[in-house]
């Protein structure tokens with residue numbers, strides 16, 4: 481699959497002067513709830529009503545969705561508000577029911593994206609339709625798995641495609657429910673600039689107080705749309721209560737968010753940017769020189785260790801460096817998260833260098 485302008489045709493057809501907004505409850509709970517939320521979202525920037533019908537949960541025993549009945553409620557909501565509809569499908573039976581109930585856009589969940597078998601089954605079930613399919617990132621931070629699912633659908637002749645960034649599971653606890661790992665969707669945009677990219681801030685955040693910030697970051701990174709979980713009474717939602725916001729809050733967010741353009745024709749802007757970019761280039765070259773110097777020292781350490789048959793990994797020393805660098809970084813405005821990532825990468829490269837020295841004949 482190659483990048484093509486046509487990849488964004490389905491999105492362009494919306495003819496919007498703002499990002500595509502998909503909103504609605506985490507789960508369809510009752511007909512009244514679905515219709516009520518849809519009505520509150522009508523006459524706003526929202527174009528598509530979302531609701532989970534089948535809810536794959538991490539652990540059994542939680543509310544697992546109302547099932548096919550909810551699709552009828554979405555149909556009613558669509559008739560009453562004119563909003564398009566979207567839901568998650570996780571197997572061919574879901575696809576069949578969604579098609580029967582005139583769901584406009586289908587999305588594939590993070591736990592499904594990881595399975596090429598199920599993606600193929602879903603692709604087969606969609607053959608011959610022109611439905612738009614949005615593929616959420618897989619739970620694990622793996623861009624090729626994500627793009628593999630998209631490609632599989634594309635090869636099965638499903639051409640109206642997009643991706644949803646919902647964050648990635650992490651072993652270490654952070655302030656997010658799912659780590660954004662912005663680098664992955666940035667890489668994805670590099671490879672497929674015309675594949676519509678939508679942020680799901682609700683699943684990244686897991687809590688409502690950082691949703692606005694996530695949405696703004698996405699718009700700063702040229703995302704094409706937002707999919708936000710929205711409930712008329714979030715605290716009493718049957719699933720994911722902590723991360724849902726009211727329709728009124730979302731409508732206010734859409735007023736407050738700054739929509740960025742990718743370029744500006746202003747000469748003054750271009751001059752300033754060029755000047756600053758030249759400075760960045762110089763700084764980057766310094767970084768490379770410094771890193772190369774550090775690795776040459778590491779090679780020397782490797783030789784000394786090899787002579788004495790001492791192990792490459794020195795945990796005590798490594799922890800000292802990490803602790804010191806976090807403190808140093810803090811003083812010059814570098815986040816702990818960044819310093820940890822940077823120095824873990826530097827340490828790994830240093831180990832690779834010493835391994836090479838150790839293994840050299």
Ligand SMILES: O=C(O)C(=O)C[C@]1(C(=O)O)C=C[C@@H](O)C=C1
Pocket residue numbers: 778781782792793794795797798801826827830831834
């Ligand atoms: O201090 C050492 O022993 C090194 O080999 C250097 C270094 C590093 O790159 O900072 C590399 C490996 C060790 O685990 C600790 C630190």
